[in-house]
Amino acid sequence: MKKKLIATVMAATMAVTALTGCGSSSSSSAKKDIKVPTEPFGDTVKYDPSVEINDGKDVSIDLWEWGSDELFQEIIDRYTAIHPNVTINLVDNPWEDYWTKLPLALDGENGPALFNVHNSYHENLINYMAPLDIPVEDLEQDFNGVNAHVIDGKVYYIDYGMMTGSVYYNKEMWKEAGLTDDDIPKTWDEMIEVAKKLTIKDGDKIVQAGLNFNNDFHQNYLLGLNYQLGENLFQEDGKTPNVNSDAMKKVMQMLVDMYDKDQIGSKDFGENCADSFGQGQSAMVIQWGHYYNTLKTTWSDIDFGVFEIPTFDGNPYAYNRYNGESTFGVNKKAPKDQQAVAQDFVKFFLCDDESQVDFNLAMSTFPAKKSLADNEEILKNPSLKVLSEHIDHYIWPGPMPSCVEEDMKKAGEDIFYNGVDIDTALDKAQADIIKDMKSSSFQSVENLYEFAK
Incomplete structure (x- = not known):
């Protein structure tokens, strides 16, 4: 993992409340030591923590997901430690309800700016999604399998991990x-x-x-x-x-x-x-x-x-x-300031190796990020280590119905x-x-x- 110049700060884990009746939200009052980067980090795609979001003015967005509150809350906390003017409300929906409620919410005017994606529901979601504001060629340099997600020269989500x-x-x-x-x-x-x-x-x-x-x-x-x-x-x-x-x-x-x-x-x-x-x-x-x-x-x-x-x-x-675990989707109908936060959060997620390792270990997926192929923490998981030699010889057929x-x-x-x-x-x-x-x-x-x- 690349070395980063970091400053350690004490950041309170924010308490989250669900703003809709679509699900419960995760909350925590415990304090954690969060390492806040002060210099750009990443591989080809880089994240600059010194760039203000929304000109430093307060902004709030919802992030919808299913069933992994603590995992999502940790990345939210790392992101908001860099950008304390941003509030991200984590809304947890049961899997069996998620795929009914999410398209309905995105079809309206008050859907979440950011939402968890599973590629098996690609056809239900893709028309509501904004393309990622990251050059496709940069994503291809850093991640395996990006070309399979290109639609008319744009990418709306990619895989952060590969499961087989x-x-x-x-x-x-x-x-x-x-x-x-x-x-x-x-x-x-x-x-x-x-x-x-x-x-x-x-x-x-x-x-x-x-x-x-x-x-x-x-x-x-x-x-x-x-x-x-x-x-x-x-x-x-x-x-x-x-x-x-x-x-x-x-x-x-x-x-x-x-x-x-x-x-x-x-x-x-x-x-x-x-x-x-x-x-x-x-x-x-x-x-x-x-x-x-x-x-x-x-x-x-x-x-x-x-x-x-x-x-x-x-x-x-x-x-x-193989099948991929997908990155987040950005709601193209969300207000511009919320879309900007959502786009920035996705870039942070892709660049932050700690988040990439945490998510892949939690899901037992092999990292799509090329620089993490020999990560020690990843290879401690035997179900991932056995894939490391031949991971490039597995095929994704696409989001099959x-x-x-x-x-x-x-x-x-x-x-x-x-x-x-x-x-x-x-x-x-x-x-x-x-x-x-x-x-x-x-x-x-x-x-x-x-x-x-």
Whole structure:
């Protein structure tokens, strides 16, 4: 992390009150030591703390988010320590309400100037957003994946972190099976052999699954392993799905064989793989980064390790897909003085390494900021460390409509539970996704992958 000339000041954490009925707000009366920078900081994009906001006159804005009050409050406190004339009211909304209330608020005249974004709701929000007041080429110098967010030469939000799937394994079960670190599999064939050693049966009944993918095979296998075989999720036009491809059929057949032929798990054992692992029933699962924090909090008694997802031949086109955790959105209908604060806050967030590290660790995402790729704090998190070597070989398909996951889950369930053959199930998923996406403006960005063919 770059050295900064800083002055330490005592700053009171401001008390926040919700100005609307849209949610509760976070408040704190504890005092903290806040390091206030006195010189510009950042990489290509730089933040100058000496520049006054709103000519030093008082200004107040709302920041809407869901469920991470303390994390957001800390960055607010650091920002307002630099700009004491700025008040940022943190308004927390439950996730299930957020995506209904936010578009309605932004459509009116009193919506929040600043709001948390999730790219799965891109189509619901993008028309309400102002482009970031930062040159695109500067963002591209500092952050990975910026080009996938460029719309008509402008960027409205980018990723601050990248999340994907890795293998979580139970260390106690691993040791009891006689396995060591040298047995960490690199290929799917090796993975299956390891899983066989981890599987325990009582007669024909599984009492410990070597690998469990029940309930989320669509997220962690079907919508990602196709890349290992060199095929995208969408065809060349970027709109037509490609889910009945040869690669997808191979992945689906591998999953069927894992249960039916290799018997390293069962569709009838551990109906939710994440819960089954946490409850000590399954030895390995593939989960995305957020699972690391779930294990640490919900199933803290599980001694687990993490390794990178295996590949078919050790030399994949890409390892898997990823999804980004998004930066804030700026409300284009907010008053100009509020928009100026919101734009400045986003720049501060992007330049402030402490905030970047805090947010990525909280979300278990690998930093999109290039200068933090070898950050010591980041690499202490094993779910992030395993990604560090090949993070540039993961693909973001773009903000896919939710129907893609839903229809692929239905296809897998038909295969596993309803006796539908693979070709028929995937052909139906292909047709269903085309139908469900008929009115969508989605355009795949797979062609922007650094190693695209």
